[in-house]
Amino acid sequence: MSAGSEATNEGGTAVTSSEELHKRRDAAVARGVGSVVPYYVDRASGGTITDVDGREWIDFAAGIAVTNVGNCAPRVVEAVQAQVERFTHTCFMVAPYESYVAVCEQLNILTPGMFEKRSALFNSGAEAVENAVKIARHATGRPAVVVFDHAYHGRTNLTMALTAKNMPYKHRFGPFAGEIYRVPMSYPLRDGGLSGAEAAARAIETVEKQVGAENVAALLIEPIQGEGGFVVPAPGFLPALREWATATGVVFIADEIQTGFCRTGDWFACRHEGVEPDLITLAKGIAGGLPLAAVTGRAELMDAVHVGGLGGTYGGNPLACAAALASIETMHELDLPAAARRIGQVMGDRLRVIAARDPRIAEVRGRGAMLAVELVQPGTLIPDPAAAAAISAACHAAGLLTLTCGTHGNVLRFLPPLVISDEHLTRGLDILDAAFG
Known part of the structure; x- marks a missing residue:
């Protein structure tokens, strides 16, 4: 579904598009409040977010490590x-x-x-x-x-x-x-x-x-x-x-x-x-x-x-x-501690494969389901925030929600919900792999 079109929620009620919501936001919300993506959420589950235009995103942010048990956890x-x-x-x-x-x-x-x-x-x-x-x-x-x-x-x-x-x-x-x-x-x-x-x-x-x-x-x-x-x-x-x-x-x-x-x-x-x-x-x-x-x-x-x-x-x-x-x-x-360790193993292995071929990655680091890669100018330790921003933007365009961080803004961080499915974890890592080129 394209941006600007009208979606319906599960009850059949019309939902305003992200494009329309962004116009309303500009008129109502203080400019100092930022957002990572310009798409507006309609619903979310264990490892995915769906926007008001029907786009589904794999979630590697978890609301900045908030929805560890997933969105709308039954209990x-x-x-x-x-x-x-x-x-x-x-x-x-x-x-x-x-x-x-x-x-x-x-x-x-x-x-x-x-x-x-x-x-x-x-x-x-x-x-x-x-x-x-x-x-x-x-x-x-x-x-x-x-x-x-x-x-x-x-x-x-x-x-x-x-x-x-x-x-x-x-x-x-x-x-x-x-x-x-x-x-x-x-x-x-x-x-x-x-x-x-x-x-x-x-x-x-x-x-x-x-x-x-x-x-x-x-x-x-x-x-x-x-x-x-x-x-x-x-x-x-x-x-x-x-x-x-x-x-x-x-x-x-x-x-x-x-x-x-x-x-x-x-x-x-x-x-x-x-x-x-x-x-x-x-x-x-x-x-x-x-x-x-x-x-x-x-x-x-x-x-x-x-x-x-x-x-x-x-x-x-x-x-x-x-x-x-x-x-x-x-x-x-x-047993979400064990789930975090499993996610960390799968994600860490994949990130190290990407790092082995991409000289911009100075380090893969983290523990459990709190992992990151630091990007630098190849052959140096000079931070490369532009590369981090570009790769994150490519992930967003392909349906993967990622975050950057670091004093210099040159770190990509990954915080998937601890209940993310193997399928969504793998799809997300495939998108990330392709974003590195």
């Missing part, structure tokens, strides 16, 4: 429908309800560490990060927060300060929150051969010389960086930082907003190296597409904050909590 749909018939909102801070408590119980069990934990629920990843910093500062009485090159932690004022990339996230939005200090990340492709321990020692030396460990409330890190380029630190980097944080009384915060909930082949990416964070921030894949986020951590840290110091009107909304509980049940039932 999620059923749970949300049942909840919406009972009540949609009371505000947990006013009149609490069981599902909020049940989500916190599940998070306390699932997250790394056998110590006693508490959780608090919020709306978005950025809000979870902000609250984790609040908790760390309150519990330690220290002001400074250490973050890393290439990091992405959100778009609010504090989380923009924590985020490394200027454009489009920080440009002309300052001034930003203070007492944020950035140190070098372990980036094996660009580290000149540094081991994880050596890269950690470099970061720690920077902190101790420029900030002073006694002034640091928290060290905040993504176990695998997301928007920064799917950077997987060298083995030993995270454990060394964890050891230093323990020795100095610094709160170790793992931002697992993109890596969490089975995405990397385990429930959480920290587990790949046995790292137990003091606090962990969660969102994205937690609730099958409904807005929910959380901070989970050591009971003595979480409970250090005075009553009323944490919360928000919509945090832990009952519909989102119902969706989260159903999503977690689905992850268990379908």
Whole structure:
């Protein structure tokens, strides 16, 4: 069906075309809100998206690692429908309800560490990060927060300060929150051969010389960086930082907003190296597409904050909590960590074949169903964002939804739903293969 034609949905009602919707968007939606493709969604399922003109897309984005259980996962749909018939909102801070408590119980069990934990629920990843910093500062009485090159932690004022990339996230939005200090990340492709321990020692030396460990409330890190380029630190980097944080009384915060909930082949990416964070921030894949986020951590840290110091009107909304509980049940039932490992094996093998023939690919990296290729000018490490954009555009034209990322915009990242079928995974990889030429 061509762009601009009129489709009908399953009920036979006329659906406005993408072309018409784009005109309405231009007149109604702020220009600063961007979209990857100019096609408007009518429906989606486990591994595909269908637009209002009837085009079907294979989904290698999953709403940026949100629909890990797929779109319209049966348990999620059923749970949300049942909840919406009972009540949609009371505000947990006013009149609490069981599902909020049940989500916190599940998070306390699932997250790394056998110590006693508490959780608090919020709306978005950025809000979870902000609250984790609040908790760390309150519990330690220290002001400074250490973050890393290439990091992405959100778009609010504090989380923009924590985020490394200027454009489009920080440009002309300052001034930003203070007492944020950035140190070098372990980036094996660009580290000149540094081991994880050596890269950690470099970061720690920077902190101790420029900030002073006694002034640091928290060290905040993504176990695998997301928007920064799917950077997987060298083995030993995270454990060394964890050891230093323990020795100095610094709160170790793992931002697992993109890596969490089975995405990397385990429930959480920290587990790949046995790292137990003091606090962990969660969102994205937690609730099958409904807005929910959380901070989970050591009971003595979480409970250090005075009553009323944490919360928000919509945090832990009952519909989102119902969706989260159903999503977690689905992850268990379908063994989605194993599914992510299988996707990673199939996709990784195919990407390495493409890399072997295309000198623009400097590295294939990632874990589980969180994979990427970094594109450079052949024979160099000079980033090639134009190539990444062109290949992604070719994928879109052929019916595969892909995303770019990286500090320089030169990384193609792949985040298929963990319930994607073998057929759709193979078709998507065929399209990607052809896009590389």
